[in-house]
Amino acid sequence: MKKGSKHSLKTRRKLSAINRGKQIPVETRLKISKTLTGRKRSLESVENSAAGHRGRSLSEEHRRKLSEVKRGKKLSPEHCAKISESQRGDKNHRWKGGISFEPYCVKFDDPFKERCRNFFGRKCAECGKTEEENGERLAVHHVNFDKMSCCNDKKPLYVALCNSCHGKTQNDREYWEQHFTELIDEKYGGHCYLPKIPRREYA
Numbered sequence: 001m002k003k004g005s006k007h008s009l010k011t012r013r014k015l016s017a018i019n020r021g022k023q024i025p026v027e028t029r030l031k032i033s034k035t036l037t038g039r040k041r042s043l044e045s046v047e048n049s050a051a052g053h054r055g056r057s058l059s060e061e062h063r064r065k066l067s068e069v070k071r072g073k074k075l076s077p078e079h080c081a082k083i084s085e086s087q088r089g090d091k092n093h094r095w096k097g098g099i100s101f102e103p104y105c106v107k108f109d110d111p112f113k114e115r116c117r118n119f120f121g122r123k124c125a126e127c128g129k130t131e132e133e134n135g136e137r138l139a140v141h142h143v144n145f146d147k148m149s150c151c152n153d154k155k156p157l158y159v160a161l162c163n164s165c166h167g168k169t170q171n172d173r174e175y176w177e178q179h180f181t182e183l184i185d186e187k188y189g190g191h192c193y194l195p196k197i198p199r200r201e202y203a
Contacts, residue, residue, distance in 0.1 A: 105151035112150075113140040116193040117160045124162040125183065134162040141166055143180040143192075145173055157184055158192050 007015070024032075058066070075083075117138050122131050124138060131138055142149055143157035150156045159180050161169070169176040184192050 104147045105149060107150040108140075108147075111196075112193065115196065116140045116158050119188075119192060119194045120160040123160070124165055125159040125180070126161055126165040129162040129164075136163075138162060139166040141169060141180075143177055143184070145177065156192075157181060159184070 117131075117140065120138075122138065123129065124134070138160040139162075141159050141161045143159060144154060146152070146154055148154075149158075157180065184190060
């Protein structure tokens, strides 16, 4: 099969029927595991994967089956610790050179974040989920992925997002930057936070 080509739906169904119920021997699984150990997916591979799944949604039946398979399963503390260690720092596929440790603009403080959340009505700008549904205050996302917005010459662009939507922005950043920039320009006239109310002066 040529690189880049895809099987037809009919062919995929045939392959699925042929392989249904087959179990990979333990020895083969160990060989596969050993081959893949230490490999790190490229950023391009991660973003291509994310782009391929964007917009897709699982059927109710599919989600129910996944829920039933995972119900009652719990990872041991040792297993959780191994997973955590394997994804730490530059081992993580989302590692971008340690930019998470860079400081935020001093103007990006709690009062400013509240003005942004209030501008979007305390609802996720992407899916409309409320803070009550989110379980906590919405995240204030830097549309341009620039922590020094407000302190530099770039136009400060922000959106209030629920935890789920905020997590999606870490993949395919160019898409999300363009998406939210257009959203702010077209739906909100280029605005994304409430103006600061001047403090009253008392005689």
